[in-house]
Amino acid sequence: MSPNLQEGARLVEGKPSSTSFSIESILGLDQKKDDAPSMKPHRPWADTCSSLGKDANLRLHVPSFPNGISFPHPGDHPMPEERAMKYENYFSASERASLKRELNWYRGRRPRTAFTQNQVEVLENVFRVNCYPGIDIREDLARKLNLEEDRIQIWFQNRRAKLKRSHRESQFLTAKKNFNTNLLEQIEN
């Protein structure tokens, strides 16, 4: 019997009591506690080497308009009337790109990769033959297409999901059609 779980039960009920589990249950299982998981989301694309003055606070800066108007957060609702203020009008392409990177940083998401048509075609061709390319193939593709291996792997994952989805859908449609057909026959008889 582990009486220690009662602590857990308490936590369930919203009691943030100090987690004191009975020693017995932890006995012999004393682990090196990394109490601050620190959960680094792993964002290698936010390269720390890019600038020598690689200050962390650099990315916490909230972009704003030159005139002090705060930058429209993409998640927010569009501002109907202020169309004339669209930030595109204020920044060059490269400036927008860097702003975007900053946004991506504090939102913690890798900038969306835009595959070229050629890259997609090659990937599709490989997919047709083998939709589970091993690491060797992926690395090979990465070199040949000038992409990171991770992009390749993700691409295949998403591609498989897409295939499955389409399969599901067609199956559903078939089932529906059959259902309707049967129904019709019954009515006719």
Add this chain to the structure above:
Amino acid sequence: MSPNLQEGARLVEGKPSSTSFSIESILGLDQKKDDAPSMKPHRPWADTCSSLGKDANLRLHVPSFPNGISFPHPGDHPMPEERAMKYENYFSASERASLKRELNWYRGRRPRTAFTQNQVEVLENVFRVNCYPGIDIREDLARKLNLEEDRIQIWFQNRRAKLKRSHRESQFLTAKKNFNTNLLEQIEN
């Protein structure tokens, strides 16, 4: 044999492949072959008395292709004519393995469990104290959280993997930062 990437590349570019992937590579011959005799994976959640959908997914072995999934995707560009033969002749062991895997998923992958926030909270709290809970603790948790013990075990496994991953990453970042710092010092001297 099956078309390889050279053909694929040619199809894409219309030029004599500068990209050449070896057949072995494409077919993933380097991958682990699991042509092992079919053993039953025991899937209690694949309830025999579930509804219509069950049989549909269970044995859709279409002669030409498992599950009716066509690899030259129906909506996609057709492959060269030679495709009309028995598929056994066209797919390597590893490809068949892939297909088999896919088949397996369709007929029996446990539905993804969505833990509630409370469940996760309790699990995290226990994890903080002991990330290798023995069977008794797991059973206890299972009862308290109304989950199967297996889910608990898997959760801890995945949680440990996650912790390890985060350690690796923070280590990497630290190393990188040190590297940059050293570089900077050298430049300054």
Add this chain to the structure above:
DNA sequence: TTTTAATGTAATTCG
């Protein structure tokens, strides 16, 4: 709005 790259994590497999 639709498609799809990216994320987080539960589930599976193998050694």
Add this chain to the structure above:
DNA sequence: CGAATTACATTAAT
């Protein structure tokens, strides 16, 4: 058990 990989549900960029 860990490591690697996968499916799958979501989020969000285009």
